Amino acid sequence: EAEVAQSPRYKITEKSQAVAFWCDPISGHATLYWYRQILGQGPELLVQFQDESVVDDSQLPKDRFSAERLKGVDSTLKIQPAELGDSAMYLCASSTLAGLMYEQYFGPGTRLTVT
Amino acid sequence: AQSVTQLGSHVSVSEGALVLLRCNYSSSVPPYLFWYVQYPNQGLQLLLKYTSAATLVKGINGFEAEFKKSETSFHLTKPSAHMSDAAEYFCAVSDPGNAGKSTFGDGTTLTVKP
Numbered sequence: 399e400a401e402v403a404q405s406p407r408y409k410i411t412e413k414s415q416a417v418a419f420w421c422d423p424i425s426g427h428a429t430l431y432w433y434r435q436i437l438g439q440g441p442e443l444l445v446q447f448q449d450e451s452v453v454d455d456s457q458l459p460k461d462r463f464s465a466e467r468l469k470g471v472d473s474t475l476k477i478q479p480a481e482l483g484d485s486a487m488y489l490c491a492s493s494t495l496a497g498l499m500y501e502q503y504f505g506p507g508t509r510l511t512v513t
Numbered sequence: 514a515q516s517v518t519q520l521g522s523h524v525s526v527s528e529g530a531l532v533l534l535r536c537n538y539s540s541s542v543p544p545y546l547f548w549y550v551q552y553p554n555q556g557l558q559l560l561l562k563y564t565s566a567a568t569l570v571k572g573i574n575g576f577e578a579e580f581k582k583s584e585t586s587f588h589l590t591k592p593s594a595h596m597s598d599a600a601e602y603f604c605a606v607s608d609p610g611n612a613g614k615s616t617f618g619d620g621t622t623l624t625v626k627p
Binding site for chain 1 (some may be wrong): 517522547549554555556557558559562603605614615616617618619620
């Protein structure tokens with residue numbers, strides 16, 4: 399069964415350092431999402447791509463976060479510089495517009511700890 | 514704007530007992546509704562979805578949910594809890610008119626006692 403791949407699974411970094419996460423969606427899925435999930439809360443959308451275009455990045459802290467999906471396939475989320483409050487799980491998900499169901503398939507996530 | 518409220522951040526049941534996890538939503542348009550399950554240090558897995566077809570939706574692992582428009586609810590149930598059901602459950606609402614942007618509730622942690 400096709401899955402969303404994410405790496406790394408775990409990342410520990412010091413504050414003020416740069417960190418990057420990678421996501422490879424299910425083949426053929428045009429829509430890709432990055433979420434941040436703080437412990438004890440539900441996922442919060444950071445950015446949504448449709449192919450290589452950003453559809454929604456209203457909740458992305460653009461002074462330190464950036465996201466790209468250059469060829470409309472895999473995607474990278476970067477934080478520079480990292481802050482203590484960025485410690486969270488970062489989830490990637492993908493979906494297809496087929497039937498307009500928007501059912502999302504999630505990757506295993508990257509657990510970020512900023513020290 | 515759409516929102517989701519999950520009543521009860523923690524629910525505890527005995528093995529074999531009924532599971533009921535509550536979800537209320539607000540949306541300006543007929544929404545799509547989803548329940549996801551998350552095990553520790555893993556991503557979310559879809560349990561079931563409502564997309565304006567039958568109001569009673571059956572999902573995986575014996576779970577089902579009923580869409581009640583008059584109550585703006587989409588509660589998740591399972592007749593008999595199993596130890597393996599212990600996890601965190603998220604309700605989500607998606608606006609089909611806004612590129613499917615989804616809003617998630619804060620989750621309910623289900624504990625199953627032997």
